[in-house]
Structures are given as structure tokens and as C-alpha cells.
Amino acid sequence: MPLDDWLERLGSAAPTPGGGAAAALAAATGAALIEMVVNLTIGKSAYAEHESHVQPIGAQARALRQRALELIDADAAAFDTVMAAYGLPRDSDAEKAARTAAIQVATADAARPPMEIAEVAARIIELAAALPGRSNRNVLSDVGVAAALAGSALEAAAINVEVNVGALKDPGVREELRKELSAHLIAQQLGREVVGNVLHGVAG
16 A cells, blocks of 8 residues: 555544554654665775674664564554454353453454564664664764654554553453563663764764
């Protein structure tokens, strides 16, 4: 789907795509900027000594970009499954119990795409942090933008994880998901540092 059409659908009353998909797109855009910085560094004599360090970053960013795009559809599919569970019949006690169980399973599953988006975004931040001083200084600002986008994607994904976690009744499942999310959120501080350092660098 062309980006303009996708954004048109995002802005419509359609239930999907939503915030999770938007987070994934932000992460994918950040990863693409990392790729751009790498491609504008490799092959330039001024950065030849850093090529072996920078080149793998580009390959990793490409893989993360592709995964983030896959997660756009995964997030929408998970939401649709939750909605289908809510639509199950509830006329009898047995149907009510089955519906409740289905909702809980679908909601726990719906936390997985935004959780992975958070993981992808955290890894993009780490890649951005590895570039300043070793990549083309003329595109240092793009490193900062990549980190900023990935940071936003991470926070947005966390919101979507929490929306699902908050609806879960099993405290063990809630705790496990929040523990996993906390591990990814550690990258927030690194992202802020990269953005701050880039702002200082480009401001001269």
C-alpha cells in the first residue's frame, strides 16, 4: 500500500492500522536512516579505518527495518484477533467462560507485536549510538533523527504493550510481560544521550 494511502487509512475510523503500527513505521524509518548514514560512510577514504565497524551496522539496520515493517501487519492482525474474541457468543455460562478465556489469550498475544517493536526500536537506538565519531560527520544530524524516531517508537510500543497488559487477569503473565518490557526501555536513556550529543554537535 502506498504510504499516502496507508496514512489515509490510519487517519480513518478503521480500527487498524493504529498506534502499534505507527510505532513500527517510526522504527522502520529510524532504521532506514541508519542505513543511509552507513551508505554515505562506506567507500569514503576519510572513514576507511571505520568501515569494518560501520558496515555491519548497515546490515543490522536493514534487517531491523524489514522486521519493523512486518510488525505493522502483525500488530493489526493481533488486534483483529482480540476483536474477534470479544465478538464470541455469551448466551450461556459455558459460552461466557469460553469467551473470557479467548479474550485473555488473544490479549496476551496482542502484547507480543508491540513488545517486539520495542525490542527492534531499542536495537536501532544501540546502532545509532555506535555511529558518531565513526560515520560521515556530514550526516550526523540523521543519526540523531534515527535515535529520536527509535526512541519515540520505543515509548509508543510500550504504551501499546501496557494497554494489553492492563487487561490481563493473570498477575504472573502481567509481571513477566512488564519485566520484558523494562529490559527494552533501558535503551530510552541511551537514545536521549545520542540525541543530546548530536544536537550539541550540529549546533557547533
